[in-house]
Amino acid sequence: MSRMSLPYFEENTEPLASRIATGLHKIGLAMKQQAWQQANEEGLSATQGQILAALATHGALTGSELSQRLGVTLPTISDSVRVLVEKTLVTKSPDPRHPRASLLTPTKKGAQLGARARSWPEFMAAAVADLRAEEQRAFFSGVVKMIRSLQDQGLIPVSGMCVTCVHFRPNVRPGATPHHCALVDAPLATEQVRLDCAEHELAAEAPRRELWEQFMRPV
Ligand code: SF4
Known part of the structure; x- marks a missing residue:
């Protein structure tokens, strides 16, 4: 028997689920590194960039709403918002819905930076665009299911998803x-x-x- 025919990889390969998790970890590191790099270029922290991107997308929000949407603790949001207010990128005003809460609104410059921060994951979209159409569909379906599972475990905010x-x-x-969608x-x-x-x-x-x-039961 030649050396090539030995079932080496059958005996020495981790389960596919573990190897997908390893791959996602590597992708996650790349995304984090890109977010830091691009935020630094704008003179922001990654969290400040995420906050501006969320405000640019959703309009004025409270600190609690930002905390829920971004999955970041309220004290971290408060620290970042304080800096954004000092940099005149965000203004605070009373929230008519909740008398004791403040509504955070991006200034013109904050909204511009937020719009730029929103495009930070574009390098990832370019990599995904290299996949074939059926690969993209399967990948998207897997991503939706993974996010849902992580939401069940309380690891990802339960917002934004159909x-x-x-x-x-x-x-x-x-x-x-x-x-x-009954709304539209x-x-x-x-x-x-x-x-x-x-x-x-x-x-x-x-x-x-x-x-x-x-959703998991097709007609
Ligand atoms: S069902 Fe409609 S409103 Fe709800 S998340 Fe989907 S697209 Fe948005």
Whole structure:
């Protein structure tokens, strides 16, 4: 038997799930490094950049809403906001919805920086664009399922995703666009479901579970 035919890799390869996790870890490091580098070029920390990007996307938010959306603790948000206010990138005003909370609004310069910060993951989009269409669809479906699992474990904020939204109607028809958004009354395909929708409204816990079960049950 030649050396090549030995089942070396059958005996010495970790399960695929472990190797995917290793790959994601490497991608995560690259994203973190890029975010730091690009934030530094703008004279910001990565969290300050994320805050400006969120405000540029969603409009004025409170510190608690930012904390929920970004999955960052409230004290960290408060520290970053204090610096952003000092740099005149963000202003604070009373929140008409909650008398004791402040609404954070980006200034013109803050909104410009936020719009630039929003494009920081573009290097990743360019790498994903190298995948074939069917690879992208499978990857996206896997990413949605992974995010949902991490949300269940409390490791990712439960916001922005169709599959946790009161307006989402999963698998209501056969065909290429099986889902429906009741807010805009429009059908959507699985690869069109949103991960960071500004109009998202969080469903309660029990309906969220039902939405997910229905999403996983194609018609
Ligand atoms: S409002 Fe946004 S998150 Fe909710 S179902 Fe419609 S597209 Fe999805």
